[in-house]
Amino acid sequence: MAGPPHSAPGTHAWPGAAQARPVSAAETADLLRGTRGTVLPVGAGTKTGWAAPPASCDLVLHTGGLARVTEYLPGDLVVVAEAGVPLGSLRQLLAEHGQMLALDPPEAGATLGGIVSANASGPRRLRYGTVRDLLIGVTVVLADGTVARAGGKVVKNVAGYDLGKLYTGAHGALGVVVSTTWRLHPLPPARATVTLPVDDSEHAGRCAARLARSTLTPTAAELRWDGAGAGGELAVLFESTAASVRAQARDAVTLLGGGSTGEEPPRWFGRRPEGETVLRLAYAPSALPRVLDALDALPGGPARGTASACTGVAYAAVPPGTDLAALRAALAPYDGSAVVLGGPLTGAGSAPARTAAEHWGPTGDSFPLMTRVKDRFDPERRLSPGRLLGGL
């Protein structure tokens, strides 16, 4: 399949689709008003596989032209940046002022709009939360060309509905995110990492529980899981003043009953596991050992992965042919879910593309309400059709 010249192969290639690259909210609005077909908004295309394949795509709308940092107020710890700005370049700008946007998804080149739309996060979610905790304002263009803002430029603001929450993780299905406003944090001056080998799932659970119940304030606690019998490694990251990270690392070693202290986290830290089928699992935080057991018990062989240990989120590369429905059933007692990350947008050869049910899992009792929300925001179902839970 021949992709358009400026699309990375296999990421958002769609046969026969037109391509557009607006450079402003107004131009994005004109585009949507001026066409009637289905639209697939994409940023850098690093996470297009994180939602189900679209039911159709007449136009690929690239947000890379929306590339300006429009406002940066270091004294207010707030930045406004267009959707196509890569997180990496924003990070550099903020670092010059000793600040950061405390989001660390590992996908290289990822844009702010894509990170919002896919709700991507990384290890530091333990301390700073995720997109929903840091995004304080958003501008979207709706399917009918309406340009609408929600939130604002101040962190504390309860005026009106917080639509930023709604667009987070919506994969562009309610509107095209064109601008984002963020709460920033100071860059911590020092770091220390405590690593220790983890024997089995119970040991992992014990370490996570001790950390979660302690007064230590790690910014991340990542577990690398090598699968049944092989155990894994826990890396606890402290970022604060020099004296504090030293003291906390020392206390963590005592608390966890061992571990070695260094400055930088291990090389695997923050990376997604690699494999044909990678899942994002979410579950009640205390269920970590049960989730690891479920991964170990997969019929095709154990999964490898990483877990953000105290948060209730893990990423796993599962063996080919894994029965996702069975895995989801095993996670259900812990309010668990398993969502596919990755995979082609269209079927390859004779293989059909995965369905929304395969991708996301079962719908809950709020699905009719989600459908009504979709129908109000995009009544003609033009935006990212079929990409969301339940094929919305």
Added chain:
Amino acid sequence: MTDARIDLLARRLRDRVGAAHVLTDPAQLRTYACDGLATVRVQPAVAVLAADRDAVVTTVRLCAEAGVPFVARGSGTGLSGGAVPVADGVLIVLSRLRRILAVEPDDARVEVEPGVVNLWVTREAAPHGQAYAPDPSSQQVCSIGGNVAENAGGAHCLKYGFTVNHVTGAEVVLPDGEVVHLGGTAPEHPGLDLLGAFVGSEGTLGVATRVTLRTVPAPETVRTLLLGYRTVEAAAGTVSDVIAAGIVPAAVEMMDALAIEAAEAAVRCGYPEGAAAVLVVELDGPAAEVAEQFAQVLRLAEARGAFETRVARDTAERDLIWKGRKSAFAAVGRISPAYYVQDGVIPRTRLPEILTEIGRLADGAGIRVANVFHAGDGNLHPLILFDDAVPGAEQAAEDLGFAILDLCVDAGGSITGEHGVGVEKKAKMARQFTADDLDTMHRLRCAFDPAGLANPGKLFPTPRLCGERPGVRTADDPGRDPALGEVF
């Protein structure tokens, strides 16, 4: 709306939720005519004192069948009139739903009914070394249901975030009586984040009947500092210096001379005499970090000429410092017959200039304004003093409050940081947002509540109906029963 329709609904409610829980006697209903915004009073036609979750579901269903609007009310401490009843509607009182359903320290979760008081959550979590972070000043009485509706904040949200950052799940009765479960115990769920949109929707999207809250570990160390300044600018400058130094305090609160005078008269908190402004700065976290940053804050404060730096040596001293701040609203009752509190937000760096401008507006209007604010996040609470015995004084106070909100919006801020829009500030929504912004918000309202029955007349500047076709809004309907859309 006809009385017969309300009578029929009241009869059905008595049958289904029990006569003892259904009030229609005007004398009894008077108690529920207003919330913390006492200037707006509307007596509901019916009040249901729900005994349990099922009573809430039944009441909403019966209202939906009858096409009668309803308003949910928790403790009634809200300051924007979010729980003001609708005259021809039903008020659903949730204060009896006060069970703690689960305490799960290993998941850092507490599940509660909506009538549970904010402080009780921390009380439940404390034996496990945890706390519920959002701490509105009314935390001893305000309910979690109300906190969720208003996305309540508090002094410590500078570091810890707001209610929305601490709610992981909710059971919600939608305005048509359907019950849905949003979120849960896990940190995320496939599909749209409807929970995130529901929190802070001011009761216009449904009624939460169960809420799962996230608790946080109680910090190892808490240190509290009271700083006195000769000028407001020096105090505001210290706040900027602290932030610029890369410190995120748990709280930074500021009070001006008039607010200090009131607090002193009311609770004898011992704030420094002659101060033009005081700051309350609190740091919490690991001992080493707090010690280092605390010393830094002291140095920065002294560099800005703080003439008094008082460090709380124990819990009693800490409580006294906070007492002055937390009682400030009520305290102005000591220096004025009446007051009106506003809740605007500005970018923090513009604090000195906006305060000067507020002073100018107040002088121009001949009105005294005591300023209390969450300085760390630029959330202003001007307390506008007036004498309610003087004709027109209340209106003048309100006008000044609204002029201050205009300043906030023009500075790039917001008309509300934590009190909500309610009935009080709905007209100002059109100052902060465009018609397209508001139309887009209204789409969400229509998805949840196409009949417009849940807390109508709040949040949106003009009453409006949902279009027949999804996504299409009809024009405002002047023939609509005004009681459905407007409460004042």
